Amino acid sequence: MLKKLISSSMLVAFVATATLPVATQVAAAEQQAPKKKKKTKIVGQSVGKKVQKAFEAYSEDRIDDALEILLEIETSKEYDRAYVDRFIANMYATKGGDANSVKAIEYLEKATKGDILNDKEQSDSIKLLADLQIQQKMYREALANYDAWMKYTGEEDANAYVKIAQAHYELKELDKMIEPADKAIALFEEPNQNPFILKLTSFYERKKYPESVKVLEEVLQLFPENKTWWTQLGMFYTLVEDYDRALYTLDLAYKQGFLEKESEIKMLANLYANNDVPIKSAKLMEKYIDNGLIPRTSENMFTMANSFHAAQEVKTAAKYFGDTAKLSNSAKHYRRQGLLLQQSEQYDAATKALQKAIDLGIENKGAVYMTMAEAYFYQEKFKQAYASIKKAQEDPKSRKAARSWEQYIKDTADRKKVKI
Known part of the structure; x- marks a missing residue:
């Protein structure tokens, strides 16, 4: 809905034109020095009196009463008709709403036909017509009237160019948005973001990323x-x-x-990770998972754990891979936890995590059993180490390496006087 498009000053101008003595009107016309050499016209006395009554009703916020007066006016002169139609259009526009805007467009089209109005009246009416057509999604007609307004006045207007660019967008004429947007940018006295948004939209939707x-x-x-x-x-x-x-x-x-936003923090964390500063990525994720902005999902926990691992924060990475595994119940996450626990010499915890991976059906079990055997070995749990290395031999991929470990475990157990 449009706000009141007719200010009191504009309506005063309407009525003044209708009621001032002829000499005063002519003097005012000479002072205005219109761009077009058109003789200033005035409404007849009878019409002027009725317009005055309509303005008085408008001034008291009785717009419907003003419209009733205007709609009953009969005219015999083409200028009087155009003038009253323009006034009616402005009243409908002031009321707002789609139905009233459509009525306003209808009366403005009649008022501006034939260039009968005085210069300022004509130019203002053409521009209002274009604005209302934009509102009513009559984009092609609006473009024609913005062009007509600029040609008529010889003026350019930043806001009009913004609306022209918007109309081209609605018409899917993305390439035609750039020129009016650039003109709007140049014409605004103070920087305005709207034409930049339109330019960005045009380029982005055409995949012109540079x-x-x-x-x-x-x-x-x-x-x-x-x-x-x-x-x-x-x-x-x-x-x-x-x-x-x-x-x-x-x-x-x-x-x-x-x-x-979650997406913004995760984007920055991803950039840290990809630009070889994984510790910043890890700590950023940790901070915003802890405060709840980033959900504690297995995917987010995995990303954080992976960054801690890349940053050589092995103990912290192992902890978070464990948290990830609890959320996902995934064998591969338990395996990652187990490997890092072993790397940080937390052997007992490592064997438990690795066993969980096996229980969940991890692929490449032979390699996991090899790691378990090593973890048991360093705890001097030679019997469990030996059992794990025998399991590793069941996998063809790890059989050769497991056999070499088997004898070493047996020899060490013998030296320690441990039966396996």
Whole structure:
């Protein structure tokens, strides 16, 4: 719904034109120096009195009464008819709503036909007509009227160019959005984000990612306080595979407190991991899993555990692979936990995790039994080590290595006087 499109000052101008003495009207016309050399027209006295009554009703917020007065006006002169139709259109537009906007369009089309109105009246009416047509999704007609308005006035307007770009978007004419968006950017006295959004939309939907990056770099310079532009730029850097800039941008955004969503934090963590700083990735995931922003799912826990492992934080990685395994009940996660527990010399815990992996049907059991045998061996549990190494020999892939270990376990057990 449009807000009141007719200010009191505009309506005063309507009525003044209708009621001022002729000499005063002519003087005002000379002062305005209209762009077109058109003789200033005025409504007849009878019509002017009725328009005055309509304006008084409008001033008292009795728009329906104003419309009733205007709709009953009969005219014999084409200017009077165009003038009243314009006033009616403005009243319908002021009421708002789709049905009233359609009525406003109908009356504006009649009012502007034939260029009968005075210059300012005509130009304002054409522009309002285009605005209402945009609202009613009459995009092709709106484009024609914005063009007509600019040609009529010789003026350009930033907001009009934004609407032109929007109309092209709605018409799926993505390539035609760029020129009006650029003109809007140039015409706005203060930077405005809307034309940048339209440019970005055009480039993105056409998969022109390098051009999208340039738009985002420009708009971020103008609106550094808008956190959306930081995250968007970081994302688009990844689309053009400029991961260094993506990391720099999102890292800076994070330090300013601009990253608030799960997806944003995970994107930054992923960039840390892929840019050889896994410890930052791990600790970032840990922080936001702990505070609940990132859900404690097996997938997220695995990502964090993997980053701790890449950062050589073996004990911490083992702990989180254990948490991952509890959530997923996956044999491969228990195996990862077991391997890291053994690597960190937590042999008893390692054998338990590895046994869980076997119980859950891990593939390549021979290798797992080999690791179990080693863990038992270092605990001097030679009987269990020997049993595990015999199991490892059942797998053709590990049989040869397991046989070499078998004798070593037996010899060591003999020296320690342990029966196996």
